[in-house]
Amino acid sequence: MNRRKFIILTGVGATSAGVLSACRHPEEKLIPALIPDDEYVPGVDYWKASTCGMCDAGCGIIVRTREHRANKIEGNPLHPVNRGALCARGQAGLQLLYNPDRIRGPMRRTGERGAGEFEEITWDEAIKSLVDKLREIREQKGANTVAFATKKKDGVTGIAAEIFASAFVPSGLRMHLLAEGLDGDAESGPEIYNRFVTPIFDIANATYLISFGARFLETWHSPVRYSLAYGEFRNARGKARGKFVHIEPRMSMTAANADEWLPARTGTEGLIALAMAQVIIREGLRKDATEPKFLSEPLENYAPEKIADEADIPAEKIIRIAHEFASAERPLAIGSSRPVAHGRENMTAINYLNLLLGNVNKPGGVVLPAVDDFDPLDHVSGEHRIDSLQEHLLSKEGIGDAFSALLIHQSNPVYKTPRGAEGIRKIPFIASFSSFMDETTSLADLILPDHTYLESWDISATLIDEKRVAVTVNRPIEKPELNTRQTADVLIAISREIGGADFSPAFESAEEMVRKAIEQLPGRGEETSDSIIEKGVWVGEATGKAESFKPATFQFSLLSASADSTGDYPLTLLACERAAIGVGEHSNLPLLQELPDAMTSVMWGSWVEINPKTASSLGIADGDLVEVTSSHGSVRAPAVLYPAIRPDTVALAYGQGHGAGRYAKGRGANVIELNPYLNGSLRRPDTVQVKVSKVEGEARLIRFGTMLPEHPEVKR
Ligand code: SF4
Known part of the structure; x- marks a missing residue:
């Protein structure tokens, strides 16, 4: 028209x-x-289905639009992962779309690197600048000195990156793929099950759940999915209410929901699991599994009577819980590999409990999907697969000398791996595809801003039980708000320019990839592609391979697994991921900043949770400004006296201490500054030894219902 x-x-x-x-x-x-x-009648609501992009859980959403503008997000009732529910983070997606800090179009740096001086340019100019620069680097330094960094190496971006690599890198060479490191709990020590696959935990049908630090009502794996399952575990008709025991040094929101909370010493989760296993074996309660071969000493050494002091949980309590667990009809043990450096060993011990009681691939137990993975794009990607690229860590020392150019997408290593920032600053040319001016993008020479997930095409899959998979479609809910472009489309455009007349990309756009993937879904039957896009989800049988994985032959000891509380740093810092702002990707969304912490009601900033006894011994009162120091750095934040944390532990949440974004900048402290997350380690432990002291200065502590000053940031 x-x-x-x-x-x-x-x-x-x-x-x-x-x-x-x-x-x-x-x-x-x-x-x-x-x-x-x-396309619409004015004043009438239109609901469009898509996928939540606020975390990796892949919940289905429906978005209400009016006059082509999205104005409400809800859960997609047809989606088997979240069944119509949505968490607060998912609800806040509109603030990403309409955020006043979004980059409005392509830009080129004009001032010193990091000075924040950019000029707006057209997309043609941006693509030409990038292509010219990449050609120059290829001729002078070699194509393999260019690296692509992304958090999302699968989906349409992964295939587009491969198309780009096949156009840019001469055959026989590889383009480097960089990653920040792993945040999630994806591994959870699965090798003990003889398969390297992320299990599904049938919490809904368990009758006794013991969680070793897995905050499944907050951020663990798929929070909406497991919160719904927990509701069924507690209330399902026709079955007894399940019992829930949670082990964690601090009372998190998940711990607060438990029937019994065991505040064990940090790092001793695996030790307690082995003590329970020892009771189950010595008292003839086991239903399956042999003696643990992964231990470098006899299991008897882990008897509750021997480890009780180190775990700081009475032996009688461990014995009672082991009895309850073993005699339950459908017991289930879950855990988190994150808190400590030996998280993998802890998880192996925790998962061993499930093997002992024979609850693998049984209702209420651990479900191992029949295939290792299901990727709907596998069927269309041909020879282009991202796993042909090499992985490195963005935090690696020497990264600045190794590369001539960095193309960075959905990654903010300057914030997330601060000690690697110096190396990134040294890279001669940086092009960012970020939608926001974050800490890393402010160092870029060229910015080619991406759409948000509500304006993009993508497709992904989530295994929902042993055999079935939910394929979730991400499609644009509305026309782009700003002069942005989906990064996959930009990479294809660059490939076409750089590859020359002879190069023909396998796809013209992200939309084409998604449509082709839907057409080729195995077992799709008569259902049309348009109907699948309309519904936002397709559920079918998962096809693929189940690699037989050889269990690791590594042997370990968990004796002396607890943190060292002697010396200069006597307290253990537990860095926690809050359900709202997570590790900091969404700190610039005011709705999530405004969401009070469930346990302390603090909002809009950082706080240090400290036990009143410890605080008193250090002369610290509630609200005082304190300095937390590790051997790697120090940060400052107000103290909150919190009785539900061990006296030898303090806690500080991830996500604050940003240097960019009007709602995030200057708020609180970045706890990662304290963390030894540098070379060699893919996974960042959530704990580090610290000391805490009171310091002079203004402590800004905002609690719900107490003092909420006017927010000057919201004034434009
Ligand atoms: S758990 Fe929450 S943020 Fe994550 S995908 Fe689901 S709704 Fe979105």
Whole structure:
């Protein structure tokens, strides 16, 4: 339809013009109320299905739009992962779309690196600048001195990166793929099950659940999925209410929901699991499994009576819980590999409990999917697969000398791996595809901003039980808000330029990849692609391979697994991921900053949780400014006296201490500054030894319902 644009400036119209300019949207967004649009009826809601992009759990969403503008997100009731539910983070997606700090279009650096001086350029100029620079680097330094860094190496971005690599890197060479490191719990020590696959935990049908630090109601694996399962575990009709025991040094929201909370010493989760295993074996309660071969000393050495002091949990309590667990109809043990450096060993011990009681691939137990993975893009990707690329860590020392150019997408290593930032600063050319001016993007020479997930195409899959998979479609809910482009499409455009006349990319766009993947879904039957896109999800049988994985032959000891509380750093710091802002990707969304912490009601900043006894011995009162120091650095934040934390432990949440974003900048402290996450380690432990002292200065502590000052940041 050929639209004419006009504005009527009469009384109300003049106000409309003011609203219009305040909202910074072009006038055509209001005109359809006067000129009918073929695609919608003014004033009528349209719901479109897509995928939540606020974490990796892959929940289905439906988005309400009116006059082409998204105004509410809900869970997709057809999606088997979240069954119509959505967490607070998922609800906050609109603040990503309409965030005033989004980069509005391509930009080129004009001032010193990091000075924040950029000029707006067109997309043609941006793509030409990048292509020219890449050609120059290839000729002078070699194609393999260019690296692509992304958090999301699968999906359409992964395939587009491979298309780019095949156009840019001469055959026989590989383009380097960099990663920040691993945040999640994906591994969870699966090798003990003889398969290297992320298990599904049937919490809904368990009758006794013991969690070794797995905060499954907050951030562990798939929070909405497991929160729903927990509801069934507690309340399902026709079955007894399950018992839940949680082990963690601090009372998290998950711990607060437990029937019994065991505040064990940090790092001793695996030790307690082995003590329980020892009781189960010595008292003839086991149903399966042999003696643990992974231990470098006899299991008797882990008897509750021997490890009780180190774990700081009475032996009688461990014995009682082992009895309850072993005699339950459907017991289930879950854990988190994150808290400590020996998380993998802890997880192996925790998973051994499930083997002992024979609850693998049984209702209420650990479900190992029949295939290792299911990727709908496998069927369309041909020879282009991202696993042909090499992985490195962005935090690796010497990264600045190793590469001539870094193309960075959905990654912010300057914030997340601060000690690697110096190396990144030294890379001669950086192109960022970020939607926001974050700490890493502010160092870029060229910015080619990505769409948000609500404007993008993608496709992914989640295994929902032993045999079935939910394939979730991500499709644009509305036309792009700003002058941004999906990174996969930009990479394809660059490949076409750089590859020359002879190069023909396998796909023209992300949308084409998604449509082809849907067409080729094995077992799709008669269902049309449009119907699958409309519903946002397709559930079918998972096809693929189940690699037989050889269990690691590594042997370990968990004796003396607890943190060292002697010396200069007597306290153990537990860095926690809050359900709202996680590790800091979404700290610039005011709704999530405003969400009070479930246990302390603190919002809009950082705080150090400290036991009142410890605080008193250090002369610290509630609200005092304290300095937390490890051998790697120090940060400052107000103290919150929290009785539900061990006296030898303090806690500080991830996600604050940003240097960019009007709602995030200057708020609180970045706890990663204290963490020894540098060379060699893919996984960042959540714990480090620290000391805490009171210091002079203003402590800004905002608690829900107490003092909420006006937020100057919201004024534009
Ligand atoms: S758990 Fe929450 S943030 Fe993650 S995908 Fe689901 S709704 Fe989105």
